[in-house]
Structures are given as structure tokens and as C-alpha cells.
Amino acid sequence: MVTTNELHQFARQASAITWPFTALSTLIFAMRTSSRLCFNKYGLAWEDLIITLSWGLNIIRAAAMQKSVDAYQVVELTNLPESVPAASFWAVFVDSWAFFSIGIPKLGIAFLTCRILRPPRWLQTSVISFCIVLNVLATVGFILCFVQCSPVAGQFNPWKYPHVKCWDQRVQLDYACAVSSLSALTDILFSVWPGFIIWNLQMPTWKRVSAMGLMSIGIASCIFAFIKLYSNTTLFGVSDPIVELDRALRIALWNRVENEFVLTAACLPAAPPIIRACSRALRRSGLSTSPSNMYGYSRKPKVPGPYSDITTVELVTNAQKPGRWNSTGEGNGSSVSEGFK
Incomplete structure (x- = not known):
């Protein structure tokens, strides 16, 4: 049994945990953007547009997460019909938005990896097509989160719509778990595959290791994806609205952390040039x-x-x-x- 005080406390903790990650990913995104604009000789590429879009979606999700936290902190057991609907809506919105904010950066990483490593044409097509399919599935998942009940508002406020009809909860949760699994496998692909190619290049070992390290940060996001996948399964069979809100917020937290690591993995490989330029400027000064x-x-x-x-x-x-x-x-x-x- 979860008390409202425990829910309020965890909501504050979730906010305190996620904003530093958001600030860090935004800083690295700014460094990447500066590097691409100042030190790139060939102009911008597809991944630049996609990663910029991903950052924008990430900021929207950060704002929605804070809105959700604010709604959670007014939930009261003594007044569920008035306090739960807003928290329930923002919980669904934040969790469903993860489909966009986590799936789209992977498409940018696909374009970046294929441009750098120059794999055979069939492999480039396969990797990019797989990421496009993943984003299509993510879009469907976002829609499923809001159309599973009729009327739609009844999903968030069953007290006002007592005759609401909804699908079996397993439909949406099974779909979310399937897409989350594909997302985690994509993280593994982009963390391991470049390493095999870079290691076979005739370069000093330290350069190969550092390049592989920059391109393998997705392993961390993969770990968080599997934690989130497990968290999704905890919603099966839950009927208590407070327990459901608590677990939904925990899923949102893992979604946020995974999102930040995916965006960081997409941005970090292109960030060092601006660091080098700043270091030289400091030495000159x-x-x-x-x-x-x-x-x-x-x-x-x-x-x-x-x-x-x-x-x-x-x-x-x-x-x-x-x-x-x-x-x-x-x-x-x-x-x-x-x-x-």
C-alpha cells in the first residue's frame, strides 16, 4: 500500500533526479551543435536535423514531467475524484511521449553511424529502415495510449465517466513492452557494431579505444531500457489508483533517464572539437x-x-x-x- 505522502515524496525525488540529467544532455547538445557549426567542413547532415528535433522533444518531455510531478503532489486519498484525474493524464502523457523522445534519436544515430563507418549499402539500408520501423511502431504506441478507452477522458477520470469502456490493459502494456525490447536491442546494436569496425582500422590503440568509448555510451541507455521494461510489467493487474500512479511515475523516471542517455550518446561523439577549441583559448589567455x-x-x-x-x-x-x-x-x-x- 502506497500512502499519498510517499507518492508526494517520490515525485519530488523524481524531479530532483531528472533535471540534472536534462541539463547535462542539453549542455552536450549545445557543444555538439557548436562543433558542427564551427568545425564541420561539409555542411550539415540528416542526423543534425534529427538530433535537434530529438532535443526539442526531450525538452517538451522534461516540461511535461515537471507538470506531472506538480499534479502528483496534490493527490489526496480523501479526495480521489478531484485530485487523481490530472495526475493520471500527465502520467500517461509523460510515459507515452517516451515513444517519440527515445525512438527518434536512434534514427539520428543510425544516419551518423552509417555516414562515419561507411558500411555496405545493403547494411546501411537495413539499419536505417529498422530505425524508421521502430519510430513507426513508437508512433502507434503513442496513439494506443490515448484511444484505449471510450470516451477518451474516461481513462483518466472514471468517476466522471462511470460507464467508460476500455480495452484489456494487457493490450497496451504488451505493446509497450515489445517496443521497449526493440529499443533496447537497438541500443546494443549501436554500442557494439561500431566497435568491430573501428577496432580493425590501422590506428593507434588509444585512438581506437577512445572512439569506441564515445560510440558505446548507448550501453547505459540499454541498461535503463531493460529496467524500464521490467517496470512496465509491474502495472499488470493493478487496480488501486494510488499504486498505479506510483508505478507510472517510476516508469516515467526510468524513461527520463534512458532518454537523456540516448540523447547524450547521439551528441557526445561530435562534442570534443569545441572542448579542444575552448582549451586552446584558455591556454592562449x-x-x-x-x-x-x-x-x-x-x-x-x-x-x-x-x-x-x-x-x-x-x-x-x-x-x-x-x-x-x-x-x-x-x-x-x-x-x-x-x-x-
Whole structure:
């Protein structure tokens, strides 16, 4: 049994936990955007538009989450008909919005990964098509959250609409669990697949490891996705409105954290150039006395090989045109340095 005081306390904790993550992902998004605008030689790409859209959806969800927290904190056991409907609506809205805010960044990561790694055409088509299908399924999931009852308002206020007719709760929950599973598998794909390709490139080990690290942050979002998947199953068979609200808020919290890590994973690989520029500016102004860049980009290691003069940042952010490169560094007629500049 969950008391209203416990619900109010957890709502405040959820707000305190999610806003720092939102601030961090927004900062990294700003760094990525600055890097792409200031240091990109080839213009913007599809993933730039998609990731910007993802950030906008994330901000909407952050605002909705706060609205939900505010509604939760006025819920009272002594006045359920008046205090529960608003909290119930915002709980459904925040949880269903996760379909958009988590699915769309994965499409941006797909475009980014395919542009950088240049896999065979069939593989590019398969990866991007899979992410498009995932977003279509997410859109259907969002709609299902609001059409499962007739009238729709009866889902949030059964006291006002006592004759409301709803689908079996398992329909929407089973669908949400299925889409969440596909989303988690997508996180695994984008965390592991680039590593195999990068590791086979002729580059210094530290560059390969750092590039793989930047592109494997999605593992964290995968972990949170599975936690959220388990949390979804806790709603099966729940009839107590306070318990249902408590569990819905917990799902919303895990959705928020997963969302922030997905967006961070999409933005972080392109963020280091602005960090390097700021570090150089600090050194020129005399505010930093460090002899070398803390990220190791100010000095290029003297390691022989076709990729010895390419930084991890150049690999991650500017690896495009004029062709694909194999593990020996040989391309389709252009020099290796041209391929990654």
C-alpha cells in the first residue's frame, strides 16, 4: 500500500533526479551543435536535423514531467475524484511521449553511424529502415495510449465517466513492452557494431579505444531500457489508483533517464572539437598552464601507419567523403587523409 505522502515524496525525488540529467544532455547538445557549426567542413547532415528535433522533444518531455510531478503532489486519498484525474493524464502523457523522445534519436544515430563507418549499402539500408520501423511502431504506441478507452477522458477520470469502456490493459502494456525490447536491442546494436569496425582500422590503440568509448555510451541507455521494461510489467493487474500512479511515475523516471542517455550518446561523439577549441583559448589567455590538452588532441602521437595523423575527433565527426576505407587504409583512389578531413 502506497500512502499519498510517499507518492508526494517520490515525485519530488523524481524531479530532483531528472533535471540534472536534462541539463547535462542539453549542455552536450549545445557543444555538439557548436562543433558542427564551427568545425564541420561539409555542411550539415540528416542526423543534425534529427538530433535537434530529438532535443526539442526531450525538452517538451522534461516540461511535461515537471507538470506531472506538480499534479502528483496534490493527490489526496480523501479526495480521489478531484485530485487523481490530472495526475493520471500527465502520467500517461509523460510515459507515452517516451515513444517519440527515445525512438527518434536512434534514427539520428543510425544516419551518423552509417555516414562515419561507411558500411555496405545493403547494411546501411537495413539499419536505417529498422530505425524508421521502430519510430513507426513508437508512433502507434503513442496513439494506443490515448484511444484505449471510450470516451477518451474516461481513462483518466472514471468517476466522471462511470460507464467508460476500455480495452484489456494487457493490450497496451504488451505493446509497450515489445517496443521497449526493440529499443533496447537497438541500443546494443549501436554500442557494439561500431566497435568491430573501428577496432580493425590501422590506428593507434588509444585512438581506437577512445572512439569506441564515445560510440558505446548507448550501453547505459540499454541498461535503463531493460529496467524500464521490467517496470512496465509491474502495472499488470493493478487496480488501486494510488499504486498505479506510483508505478507510472517510476516508469516515467526510468524513461527520463534512458532518454537523456540516448540523447547524450547521439551528441557526445561530435562534442570534443569545441572542448579542444575552448582549451586552446584558455591556454592562449593564460588561464590554463597545462602543457598539453587534457583530451590528448593537441599533440599527435608519432605512430607510423596510414591513420597516425588522424585524431579521434576527426574520425568521429568528419569521417565522410569521398569513399569507404578498408582496414589497411586503402580507399577508392583518394588519400587516407583526404577521406577523413
